[in-house]
Each structure stands twice: as C-alpha cells, then as structure tokens.
Amino acid sequence: MDPWxxxxxxxxxxxxxxxxxxxxxxxxxxxxxxxSSRAPHSGETVMTTDASGGYVLRAGVGDRGLRLANxxxxxxxxxxxxxxxxxxxxxxxxxxxxxxxxxxxxxxxWLYGRRRNEP
Numbered sequence: 001m002d003p004w005x006x007x008x009x010x011x012x013x014x015x016x017x018x019x020x021x022x023x024x025x026x027x028x029x030x031x032x033x034x035x036s037s038r039a040p041h042s043g044e045t046v047m048t049t050d051a052s053g054g055y056v057l058r059a060g061v062g063d064r065g066l067r068l069a070n071x072x073x074x075x076x077x078x079x080x081x082x083x084x085x086x087x088x089x090x091x092x093x094x095x096x097x098x099x100x101x102x103x104x105x106x107x108x109x110w111l112y113g114r115r116r117n118e119p
Contacts, residue, residue: 025100
C-alpha cells in the first residue's frame with residue numbers, strides 16, 4: 001500500500017493513536033523530531049528521504065507511512081503537530097511530550113502500584 005499523503009495527515013495521526021494506544025505520544029514526538037531534523041532519523045518513528053526531495057515517516061512495523069513531498073510539506077507537518085497537540089496549553093512539543101509521559105507514569109502507578117524504590 002502506498003504511504004498516506006500530506007492531505008491525509010489526520011488519518012495517519014489517528015492510525016498512530018489506534019495502533020500504539022498508550023505509547024502513541026512517543027511515536028508522535030519521534031515524528032516531530034524526525035521532521036524537524038530533515039535528515040534520515042530512526043527511533044519509534046523512522047524518516048527516510050527519497051531522490052525527489054521528499055520524506056517518508058513510518059511509525060513502527062506495519063505502518064504504510066506518511067509521505068511529505070518536499071520541505072514545504074515537512075514544515076506544514078511540524079506546524080500541524082504543534083497546533084494539534086500543543087494548542088494553547090503547551091509552548092513546545094517537548095513540553096507536550098513530557099506531560100504525556102508524566103500522565104503515562106501516573107496511569108502506570110495507579111494500575112500497578114507504587115514504584116519499587118518508593119516507601
């Protein structure tokens with residue numbers, strides 16, 4: 001299957017949420033870091049470049065990917081992530097990711113009890 005395109009970015013982000021559930025924030029933040037660097041990137045989300053000057057982001061195994069045709073689409077993608085996830089609540093994607101991770105830790109503590117090194 002061909003990668004999603006820029007006009008389908010919402011569908012791709014929704015797919016990440018469905019596929020990666022409580023870890024989706026890690027894939028989204030990794031996509032942000034990858035797109036911000038403009039260089040091939042590996043992590044939860046892998047970004048590769050192609051000969052035409054485009055980029056393909058893949059969020060884990062089984063992802064058909066999101067293709068950004070050029071630097072303009074890459075910049076739009078970065079801005080879109082900031083708008084969708086930070087809004088007026090967070091000043092940066094890093095701040096958003098840290099808040100999501102803190103929420104994940106809270107949920108984990110609630111489900112599984114206190115951390116081992118705490119009294």
